[in-house]
Amino acid sequence: MKKRILFFVALLLVFILPAHGKEYAIVIHGGAGVMAKDKMNEESRLRYKEKLNEALMLGEKLLKEGKSATDVVVQVINVLEDSPLFNAGKGAVFTHDGFNELDASIMEGKTLNAGAIAGVRDVKNPINAAREVMQNSEHVMLSGEGASAFARQQGLELVPNSYFYTERRYKSLQQILKHERQNTPNDKTGTVGCVILDSYGNLCAGTSTGGMTNKKYGRIGDSPIIGAGTYANNKTCAVSCTGHGEYYIRLGFARDISAMMEYQNLSVGEACKKEIEKLSELNGTGGVIAVDAYGNVAMEFNTSGMFRGFIKSSGEKEIAIFNDEN
Ligand code: ASP
Numbered sequence: 001m002k003k004r005i006l007f008f009v010a011l012l013l014v015f016i017l018p019a020h021g022k023e024y025a026i027v028i029h030g031g032a033g034v035m036a037k038d039k040m041n042e043e044s045r046l047r048y049k050e051k052l053n054e055a056l057m058l059g060e061k062l063l064k065e066g067k068s069a070t071d072v073v074v075q076v077i078n079v080l081e082d083s084p085l086f087n088a089g090k091g092a093v094f095t096h097d098g099f100n101e102l103d104a105s106i107m108e109g110k111t112l113n114a115g116a117i118a119g120v121r122d123v124k125n126p127i128n129a130a131r132e133v134m135q136n137s138e139h140v141m142l143s144g145e146g147a148s149a150f151a152r153q154q155g156l157e158l159v160p161n162s163y164f165y166t167e168r169r170y171k172s173l174q175q176i177l178k179h180e181r182q183n184t185p186n187d188k189t190g191t192v193g194c195v196i197l198d199s200y201g202n203l204c205a206g207t208s209t210g211g212m213t214n215k216k217y218g219r220i221g222d223s224p225i226i227g228a229g230t231y232a233n234n235k236t237c238a239v240s241c242t243g244h245g246e247y248y249i250r251l252g253f254a255r256d257i258s259a260m261m262e263y264q265n266l267s268v269g270e271a272c273k274k275e276i277e278k279l280s281e282l283n284g285t286g287g288v289i290a291v292d293a294y295g296n297v298a299m300e301f302n303t304s305g306m307f308r309g310f311i312k313s314s315g316e317k318e319i320a321i322f323n324d325e326n
Pocket of ligand 1: 190210211212220
């Protein structure tokens with residue numbers, strides 16, 4: 001009996017306790033787009049920064065408690081999904097037909113397991129459904145009514161489509177319809193994402209969005225597509241994107257960053273910069289956040305702003321909105 005206890009204590013000392021002492025890093029984004037400094041008042045900036053801070057602080061607390069990167073990615077994204085400030089969950093943008101249709105995805109760097117849902121109208125927290133797909137189904141991506149039925153089966157909270165309504169996003173749709181103007185990058189600002197290196201050395205990435213205002217015909221962007229809007233691999237990095245999804249899909253954006261690190265030995269910062277250059281060459285707009293297996297973080301974008309922030313076990317922390325801030 002004594003031997004057995006000693007064995008378990010040794011196990012605890014060797015494997016579990018040291019893990020808590022290791023480095024961790026969390027990076028989040030709340031969307032990239034056209035953000036004129038003079039059009040966002042101090043109060044509004046503060047509101048965004050406070051919400052980003054709340055999400056980062058929760059993430060840090062959970063990581064310190066020894067939670068896995070996957071658990072923390074989901075819970076951090078839940079904070080942003082539940083806030084009407086962002087284009088994800090409550091506050092999602094409207095489709096051409098006046099609905100809110102949500103996409104989300106998640107990927108684990110250790111196993112390369114991934115899950116995604118696309119075009120759902122009633123799952124309160126889409127990132128939770130993406131996680132259920134990853135952990136409790138034999139598939140990677142489910143869409144529409146099927147995805148909702150699966151979420152219900154897994155016991156997730158479903159809500160009427162009206163739950164996602166916010167006046168601001170509804171007005172944005174009305175304006176586009178009235179002027180029959182093209183969607184501008186500003187109309188889709190607010191996708192949320194989180195990438196984490198946890199204290200066990202594992203990476204995870206997640207992204208959640210309402211897509212683009214005025215989207216038609218069941219349009220799906222990059223956010224629920226593994227390799228485009230989200231990617232994670234313990235060998236390289238975890239990536240979450242935000243921007244004009246069509247370009248991100250065409251570039252295989254998130255996976256390309258990982259590939260540049262793996263095959264060309266670029267750092268996470270260099271790879272993200274390079275990928276944003278490729279986006280600019282195609283006249284696409286947006287941003288990306290990433291963290292590598294050592295806790296180095298990157299937050300790159302080619303728009304005038306990206307809601308973003310990071311926190312590291314070293315104590316380094318940053319929360320910023322505009323491109324001339326850091
Ligand atoms: N990437 C999202 C999409 O195209 C939108 C965004 O990130 O702003 O659906």
